[in-house]
Amino acid sequence: MVAIKLTDDIYWVGANVHTEDLFEGIWPIPNGVALNSYVIKGEKIAIIELVREWGGAALTLLKNLDSISIKLSDIDYIILNHLEPDHTGFTYLVNSLSPNTQIISTQKGVELVKAFYQIENNLNAVKSGDSIDLGNKKKIEFVEIPNVHWPETMVTYEKNSGILFSGDAFGAFGVHQGCIFEDETSDESKPYWEEEMLRYYANIISTFSSNVLSAIKKLSELKINMIAPSHGLVWRSSPEVIVKKYKRFSNYNKDYAEPAICVVWGSMYGNTEVMLNSVLRGIGKSGIPMKVHRLPNEDPSYALSDAYKSAGLIIGAPTYEYGMFPPMKYFMELLKKKRILYKKVLYFGSYGWSGGAQKDFEKLTENMHWDVLKPLTFNGYPTIEQLEKGEKMAMEMAQQVKDIPSKINDEDY
Template identity: 35%
Template sequence: MKRQVKNNVSWIGYIDWELETFHGDDYSILNGSSQNAYLVEEEKTVLIDTVWAPHRFEFLENLKSEIDLNKIDYIIANHGEVDHSGALVELMKEIPNTPVYCTANAVKSLEGQYGKHGWDFHVVKTGDSLDIGNGKKLIFVEMRMLHWPDSMATYLTDDNILFSNDAFGQHYAVEELFNDKADQCLLNKEAMKYYANILNPFSPLVSKKIDEIVGLNLPIDIIAPSHGAIWRENPLQIVEKYAAWSKAYQEDQFTIVYDTMWQGTEKIAHRIAKEAKTVSPDTVVKVFNISKADKNEIMTEVFKSRAIAVGSPTIGNSIMSSMAGWLHFLKSLKFRNKKAAVFGCYGWSGEGNKVLAEELKSAGFDVVEENIKSSWNPEKEDFDQAKGLTEALLK
């Protein structure tokens, strides 16, 4: 059933409690999620986005129970990704002549994914508007690379609602819909995780887009994203967070990430953590074994950190494959203004530290010279180097 957001605007999406992964298996879902679609019923009736394909039939039945589909005058496709457009094909079978408003790139996206069906596309760009009656308009704002080239947001005048699509969202199931009803700790955690793992590579664009939205001088009473809670209580708080997160964000935190074969590298990781509290008592220190911890949760902690230490034993003249995959992911997120150090054990050749340092430099980290390279198992002289390493990172 539809649920009121404000006046004649309703939520008509899907709360996805059972969802465990997203983007294939590349993003972990620990607290459920939602696909948020919205229905605006003024003189004209407008559907803003749909839901993921696995829920398309339930979505359609729900929509039919609330409204005659033939009364939908316009469909807004803010983003062509399948979690927002997955029910569109089935919907358009029922109302094939309904105009679809989207960006030029969204036409490419939708036709590329679902084929060319002759849909009545209306291409819009930033500043274009659509009159929906009762003195209200929809104003479109392109949001390129937040996080696809086809993305846009839609603003409803008079009600002052920004339908922001993937920007300002979270993978977080909130049955009560609104941010003031959500668990605040989980809400903020999931919002940061979403930014760190999905939007951080586009941070320079985020800063520019926030400035552009502010420059439009549009009053915003509600921000309605396509995942997670709808921001109605102090909605600009999430915009302020994005503004801060987009500027090479860091807290006073130090994160140690490692993998180990026979526990030698693990012992060094734990010693580094211990020394870090001596060198910088107020710094938050966290330690993760990448083979046992969730990679997206780790990346959120790296996002918060001003420095990291990364460890792997040498194997096959290189590093462990688990660490190599994690470093590839790290590089793709384009973190900035963070220090790093490396450590690890070796038996025969010892190239691991060099490989780690090179990979971290290519990922944009300032890698310090201090490192710990232990032959076989760490001894006292290896552990004693942990103080110098942490001082180079934290002082």
């Protein structure tokens, strides 16, 4: 790809990255990820976000700049909305190759530039309300939105065009597949983006949901014509859609989840799996949407996404060495870290002698604001009665989840 025009003298110059690496060293990105970067050409030139040298991204950025006749040394300002290295890894090299380019970030951001890249020159701290006039009717203003996703986070707003360069906020996993704008994507690609937006949110942002809501409130004072995040699509025609989506996502851990059930299970020798089948049958009878994930066979990233979205969560896992089956314990720790709160939850699992999984389960449910049903544990292979009970409990739970009055009002979001 070459640079893509957002509007007069404002371009996307980012890179679509496919890599064997996991995002943040944890999350699989089989569909890759877009590292968006933008150039504003006034009399002065600013670039918003740099990429990381990752899957050829740094070279792509340079080539994209080439395509609009910009050399690194032509750039007056590098704007770093936040310092996570997916958007800043290239900073040291750029600073070496273009020693007069000024680096702009919040005060905390500047401290991180020093810490991460041992850069001491050309550092400029800005705060909310500060602006830079680039000339030729291009003026950028900064708004701090702390903790979306890191503490030093800000957004950059270009006043004349009304484009909000929002950093990680409003982002998604997944490469562009040819279209960077939401209004260019085909109907066929909508599920791809829906899934990758939610998974990005659940994996990366959900911990900071209350900060997302504060940021949305703060940003509502701006007249936004386009949202250009640092990952995912550029929202050119309908920026309000991604704001509504993010509002909706940020309420999923506030008792506003979707009427659906996510089942996450693991089993060593099949006893827990026998009960799983009864549980699934119970849910199936209710007709409620259901997603099922097996751990560790599937990556927890996907289970996390569905667990976050769904009002009902069912966890099935046996006892392993006096505690919870380790892949499930890790998953439950992720649920805690990512603040997957306010769910209706059922646990089931098999044990051989002492048990222990239930004890871990109970510990891991503390402070999660979960409505936990009576656990269904059984010794070895479940009896017919236990299987019938499992099916009945799951059916009743599914019915309750189905009947939760929806607090989601699409008009509001």
